[in-house]
Amino acid sequence: MEKEGESAPGPATGRAERPPTIYDVARAAGVSASTVSRAFARPGRVNAGTVERVRLVAAELGYRVNPLASALPRGRTSMLALVVSDVTNPVYGEIIRGAESAAAEADHVLILIDAQESVRLERGSLERILLGVDGVVLAGTRMSDSAIRTAARRRPVIVLNRDVADVPGIVLDDRHAMRLVAEHLAELGHRDVLYISGPEASWVNGMRWSGLREAAAALGQKVQRVGPFVPTVEGGRRAASALDAGRPTAILAYNDQQAIGLMRVLQSRGIRVPHDVSVVGFDDIYPARIVTPGLTTVAAPLRAQGEAAVTALLSSRSTPVPSRPMTLPVKLIVRGSTGRRRPLRIPPVALP
């Protein structure tokens, strides 16, 4: 692709003209179309000299193999899809990166679909491209288990952070994460923890809540939860209004976005973090380290998750579906938003 036969015959800069096909190249090179095809698809099958000649002529003509046409008989497109529930969520940035690089390495292109938090849109887009790709990674999908299974029956699918029967998945060790959080808070003296729920349809939300309860129970902490709230900064802001409930000294949000939104409202109300209340997030997205104070949060190996997803997808043609999803490790990143427990004084607040 660096040679780039820029010397295209059609100097017109307007719209596309009919691009050359293998037949055009074949004629110009004095060989048959099959030879041209082979020269590109399986060079070893053709005499080296012929390959070179064909390639040369092709370059002169500005020929490129038409991916659609070649995908049809082959049955494979060399394209993978990554469906995310919301591209504007920084969590996906790293996942995308990981997936993209693994795909590139395997000589596939990764196409990204943004569901914009809409199940309808998600299903629609998925439906449209499903047959056009070699496999799909579902990240943060809002679709039902059965819808996911239906898709998985038609093309290899791998789900992130969710356990769908018969569909391979990659999840985080939420249970362990919750233990880390509970222990950290316990060490700081916190005995009342509030959990801010994410979407009800979220599998991880359930995992985190039950993991937190379990860990807290083992440490003698009391936990409560409020929600659900949307997994965005705005959701965190809204959650602030539920704070009087339970008088927690520490709050764990479903994700960093919520935690950040929450902190902002608290601070604007004069409630100091972590002096008056500690806040913990989940994901360790970039903004978590630029807010003041820095957000204590659970770091997930997002990039690795993206890579693993694509790798698993590509190997799934040969490997049988493992019955249990792959679990990735997490760690706690302690920053400024958590501190020693203080006498509580959170006044009831209401949204403006």
Add this chain to the structure above:
Amino acid sequence: MEKEGESAPGPATGRAERPPTIYDVARAAGVSASTVSRAFARPGRVNAGTVERVRLVAAELGYRVNPLASALPRGRTSMLALVVSDVTNPVYGEIIRGAESAAAEADHVLILIDAQESVRLERGSLERILLGVDGVVLAGTRMSDSAIRTAARRRPVIVLNRDVADVPGIVLDDRHAMRLVAEHLAELGHRDVLYISGPEASWVNGMRWSGLREAAAALGQKVQRVGPFVPTVEGGRRAASALDAGRPTAILAYNDQQAIGLMRVLQSRGIRVPHDVSVVGFDDIYPARIVTPGLTTVAAPLRAQGEAAVTALLSSRSTPVPSRPMTLPVKLIVRGSTGRRRPLRIPPVALP
């Protein structure tokens, strides 16, 4: 390997089996394949009752039109590509949203390509999908003008924030933006402004710098610039080391990411923003409003830009290429990072 002519509209949850084609549906519905094709592609062309019957049978069989197969003879895939230089940059979030919704409205799917700041990857991916989509939006591309033109010759292309001859583009009113910034700073008494450069290859970087110089000259301000620095938070951090140069009382960064990185370093050095120095960004990405102090920045109509790009792309088949790129308006969002000029005292700093 999938000949396996087993019976089975099989409920198996394994890998994909050979999906039904229009021929299968045709046989089951007692019509010809063309009728099935038309029942989906142009329902008006077939008797309403027949359409319904075909659709019913198709649903039972689980038939879906194969997008690849239908795209081949039609020459159109109903897919548009949006190539961004770096998905993790929040700027693109809104652009993607806008593009996505405009595409969805036109019944197209938007596929996203992340160039990961790599020209090689960008060209490679573009090359791979160019013939597989109906058009491409290039956002923040690092490719050369000639490479862009070459692509534009093969498929409709539209560039964002760049003016490439013969290729339609959508840019922001950088000149006006710079005037707004200069005036705002002038009102606050600033007479020395430092511009932090973005990538040299960036067209907008040049536009902004010249726009700033022009506006500043008209207001009797002195401007200097340092750089280039990468357009990320990290780039902003690095730029902090160049601050002693020129002793500015106000700094304009290439984008918000840099501005944020810069602010963080300044603050960690005990330099107060805006008390000691004012900072202005560009783009108005989400983090700009969650940092402390809030970042004064130029707001670009990103979403509208994404929408306009797709709209222009879809209509480009009929409309000739406008000689001048479309220009979108901008406005200045004043937050806490800019304030009245104070007696200067920025000590030289060096990176750790």
Add this chain to the structure above:
DNA sequence: CGTCACCCGGCAAGCGGTTGCCATCAGTTG
């Protein structure tokens, strides 16, 4: 010098839809 295993290029049958063109057929029109 006859055989045989390769090497190589060509032929042609698809892959799954789309669509121009034609044949029907029923309903109109004069």
Add this chain to the structure above:
DNA sequence: CAACTGATGGCAACCGCTTGCCGGGTGACG
């Protein structure tokens, strides 16, 4: 009642590329 028209469905030729199969040409081997 004949000529005419519009609605429908089928036929078959692609779209551009892949690939199983075939056969001529060669060098190696016996």
